[in-house]
Amino acid sequence: MDYHHQPAESTRDSHPNTQPYHTVPCKTISWEDLHRSATVLTEFSHEAKQEIEYYLGYLPDESITIRFELFLRSLIQQKNAGFLPYEQYSKLAEQHVRLIRNEDVRCNLADDYDLELYQTYFREYLPYGALARQRLIDMMGYAPELKHSLLAELYLRKILANELIRLPLEMTPVDYKAITLIRYRQILLSRGKDAADNWPVLNCEQDSELSE
Template sequence: MFYIIPNNARAIMTTTNPPSNKNLPAELPFDDSMEGRNDAIKWSDLQASSTTLPDLETAGRMLIKERLGYLPSLNVTLAIEPNIRALLMAYQKGETTFDIMLEQADRYIKLARNEDIRRNTTLEYDHSTYELYSSFLSLFAHKAKERIAKFLGYAPPVEYSAEAEMFIRKILADDTIYLDEKITTYDIKAVTLITYRTALYEHGKATADIIPLIGSNLSSLSV
């Protein structure tokens, strides 16, 4: 099994009901005053995470990473972690099936993915974006473009891939990170951004928000 549930997790709570789909928000709660401060963590999220099934913290984050393909920063995942842990507990107690647990977990994980994209990208590229794209770590531009095309199976238009390419350039330029020929979490994050932007511009936000999670669908990539 791809995640580990501690043996003593059953004793944490005597009753745990999985979150209802009816209460699932369209987007994660976000304080507009925090716009631009992408590393800020809301106190309410931190408090809920620290008090809700803490023994399942590692298992919950492993599940998020497994399904999404990479693990967003805590300021994004904390908002969904209590729900993910509750689903894991419900599955362990036999209150839900494995498939239903994954289906419900994926809905929360997609919210985190969409929020991660919203916080860390500019959905409408302007002239300054393309100027930066032309000059930012240009030594790694060709290699970054090739790497993305390798895993996507095609070379995406720049209007969909500019920020993803710059992200991979930054990773390639980091002497502390080694990228081999196999797909990595960095590649999956870049591909996630591109596939989201493609769906957004070709089909609209409603469609983009529900596209499959890359980590659970790696067979669709050229890996």
């Protein structure tokens, strides 16, 4: 399945609502970040969040995005005012959203997963573990190695086990987040952290890169 957004500006208001899929914040938001977010270029806050979701396919928790959003608001302001050509804006925005992606996947940087995590994976595999893995295979078009996908599968498994959430057959923000975890880790383990940090966000990858 093709999980790329078309890079046309007109598609950027068509994202699904990600609110039901937000996870628990991984860090506390500082008062300074809260103050700046609430007072600086606030008229571009909504558009900045849309851009983050456009490039990633999902919107990370505010504890992740808040430190990076102000620069994106500034880029949007310059673009809307005609001071920044759209092509240059898109390049700078995507590069900046990579920083958000990199922060969001920091929990997935270990050289290998703990044995206890593998034991949990296999001990609680049925039924939702099998469903989660098959969903990823269907979305990605191939079966990722477990050393790349374990954390993503556990994340997706938890969502599928939630009786209050019913995922549709098409791609959702949950799937984009899970695949982002996998793709980053694939590059991390094969090429190193610098390569992973500088790898294009999911919706900017080339088709030829998807099966690496």
